[in-house]
Amino acid sequence: MNTALKVTAFATGLAAAFTAAYGVGHAVGPAPAARPHAAAHGAHGAHGAQGVQGVQGEEPGAAHGDHRVGGLQVADRGYALRLDRTVVPVGGPTELSFQVLAPDGNPLTAYRPAHEKELHLIVASRDLTDFQHLHPVRAADGTWTAPASIPAAGDYRVFADFTPAAEAEPLTLGADLHAAGDYRPAALPRTGRTVTVDGYTLTLTGDLTPGRPGRLAFAVSRDGRPVTDLDPYLAAYGHLVVLRVGDLGYLHVHPDGEPGDGSTVPGPEVDFTATAPSPGDYRLFLDFQHQGTVHTAAFTLTATEAPATEAPAVGAPAAGAHQH
Incomplete structure (x- = not known):
């Protein structure tokens, strides 16, 4: 085959290959654009855990479903x-x-x-x-x-x-x-399940479990007696803010029920449902009001993975980006 014929054959083959690739591309469609870093959030009121992104370095929700935290972005x-x-x-x-x-x-x-x-x-x-x-x-x-x-x-x-x-x-x-000033960071407080603030004793039951909603209950007493006449504070008997140690990922959860709903009593327990977005330490800040004064109790709680064989609790609320 002479040189002219070789060039002609090569050009013909190249055109056929290009035509086939073009057809495949149209059949499949354009390549998807790179997915932006997902963002989600939670709320207060009927909402709960705030979410903007998950654990730093992870795709949000990648490790534990759709449980994300907020406050990490300006x-x-x-x-x-x-x-x-x-x-x-x-x-x-x-x-x-x-x-x-x-x-x-x-x-x-x-x-x-x-x-x-x-x-x-x-x-x-x-x-x-x-x-x-x-x-x-x-x-x-x-x-x-x-x-x-x-x-x-x-x-x-x-x-x-x-x-x-x-x-x-x-x-x-x-x-x-x-x-600015002489900065002396303190070690993370280790509180246990009972704390005392302004003469009130609060006892926490329940746990934070990564990726799974769980009940957190705070029992309020004073002078050894249960407090059964908590004041409504911002349309609730308590407000709970949870911050993840390390990056201060923010969860803002509110009680199960509200004053005047016919079933929620003003103490001694204030109940919440919360889902940890990841394992680790968390600080829990509970605001409650009694006799016209607002008090804040702080707890440190560690979220650990549930055993793999443990079945979800019957009747547990559906997990999602929002908590209540």
Whole structure:
């Protein structure tokens, strides 16, 4: 075969191969785009565990179904948390000021109220020894302000827990706050199942299990007597915030039942259903109100994997990204 014939045969074969590949591509369809890092969330009110991403370095929910945490991102789904300042003084009252920016870049001014508030603000130290549940006030221009007291130098995390009016699902955004000074981080407190705060004794029963909803019950007593007349506080007999040790992944769960529903009594127990997104240590902060004063009890609890042979509890609520 001479050179001209060889070139002609090669060109013909190349064209046939290209035509076959083109046909296969159309039959199968275009290659899928790379999937963005998934985001989910939980809520307060009838919602529960907040979720933005799972354990750092994992695809959210990859290890334990769809149980995710929130507060790990400063922006999500087009919304962003913008603190007016990220460095605050230590001691004494200070004012926190911030905005939530909407997807169009303007301050968000329309929210869906949950548990009597448009937005719940949590401030926690990175070593999880200090916790504050604040209720800021919003100005007409979308700027929120709240008085706070930063007790010691160190790093803090600010969580904004809210639902935009245009959204069906809530969000929890988080940002870092710094207090300059002689920083001496404390070891993680080990509390056991019983703690005492302001003269009240609280006993915790139940466990956090990765990927599985479980009951957490807090029994409140005072001077050896069960407290059976808890005050409604933000439309509930208790509010529970759970923070994962290490990255401060945020779960915000609320009690099973609410005042006035005909079945929920005002103590001595306040019950919750919660799902741990991963094994590890968690700090639990319970807010409750009695005789007009709000108190906060803190527990440390370790979530461990359930035995592989253990069957799910009969009647256990379905697991999901939200907790109640």
